[in-house]
Amino acid sequence: VDLTARPICLEAEPMKILDLQRSLNEESVNSGSIPILQAIVVCVKMHPTSEIMFKSIPKPTPLRDHPGCFVSGTTEFYLNPTLNCRLNLKLDKFLGLPNKPNLPFRKKIKRNCYNMDEELILKDLKQVDINKTEKFLYGEFPANIESLLKETSASLPKRLKLCSVKLKYLHRSQFKSKCGVVEICINPDETYRERVLTYAFF
Numbered sequence: 001v002d003l004t005a006r007p008i009c010l011e012a013e014p015m016k017i018l019d020l021q022r023s024l025n026e027e028s029v030n031s032g033s034i035p036i037l038q039a040i041v042v043c044v045k046m047h048p049t050s051e052i053m054f055k056s057i058p059k060p061t062p063l064r065d066h067p068g069c070f071v072s073g074t075t076e077f078y079l080n081p082t083l084n085c086r087l088n089l090k091l092d093k094f095l096g097l098p099n100k101p102n103l104p105f106r107k108k109i110k111r112n113c114y115n116m117d118e119e120l121i122l123k124d125l126k127q128v129d130i131n132k133t134e135k136f137l138y139g140e141f142p143a144n145i146e147s148l149l150k151e152t153s154a155s156l157p158k159r160l161k162l163c164s165v166k167l168k169y170l171h172r173s174q175f176k177s178k179c180g181v182v183e184i185c186i187n188p189d190e191t192y193r194e195r196v197l198t199y200a201f202f
Contacts, residue, residue: 002043002052004060008091008109009036012067034109035094038087040078081125082175088116118174139169141181142199152196160186168199 011017020036043052060076068075095109126134148156165182180202185195 001045003039004041005037005039006087007036008038010109011036014068014070036109038091040083040087082118082121085116085118085121086175089118092116122172122174138172138177139167139180141169141171142183145199148196148198156196156198157186160184165200 007017009017009020011020017036024034041057043054043057045052058078058080060078062072062074062076064075065073066075091109132140163184163186165184168181168183170177170180182200182202183197184200185197187195
């Protein structure tokens with residue numbers, strides 16, 4: 001296993017993190033029960049003798065010496081503007097789990113209360129992304145949508161089953177999209193010979 005992780009304990013330097021793990025064992029606390037690192041990338045070998053495939057995996061950028069890392073002395077960072085918030089949200093969900101063992105989580109784990117506003121982060125990114133590159137991942141809201149005739153609109157089916165659609169746009173108010181717009185081509189009823197191109201919200 002090849003692991004890239006960030007510290008979520010009160011220590012950041014590699015040696016101090018190891019000292020914390022030893023101290024937990026000395027306090028008769030199972031160090032595996034209190035996470036002191038949070039995984040970012042985990043690579044598992046398909047076979048003990050096979051090599052780990054790194055080509056399609058994002059790689060961190062070395063920026064400074066302090067606090068260092070376990071493998072090399074240089075501290076590396078992922079230059080992803082949403083990564084820190086996404087990790088904080090996952091950590092917050094873990095700390096909010098009910099029925100956790102009675103362990104000193106609060107004393108050993110730092111809880112980030114900042115950078116948790118997904119909507120605000122997306123708004124800031126849009127101001128920086130002047131070329132609107134997000135459209136290559138999430139599409140664009142269809143422009144110049146023509147209104148259907150009343151009789152055509154009234155003849156559209158209320159429900160559709162097993163109908164092919166083309167995804168046009170994914171709306172995001174948070175990191176994960178929960179709704180969007182699809183393009184759909186249907187026959188309103190038997191009186192229409194031509195298929196009608198329209199859009200649907202999901």
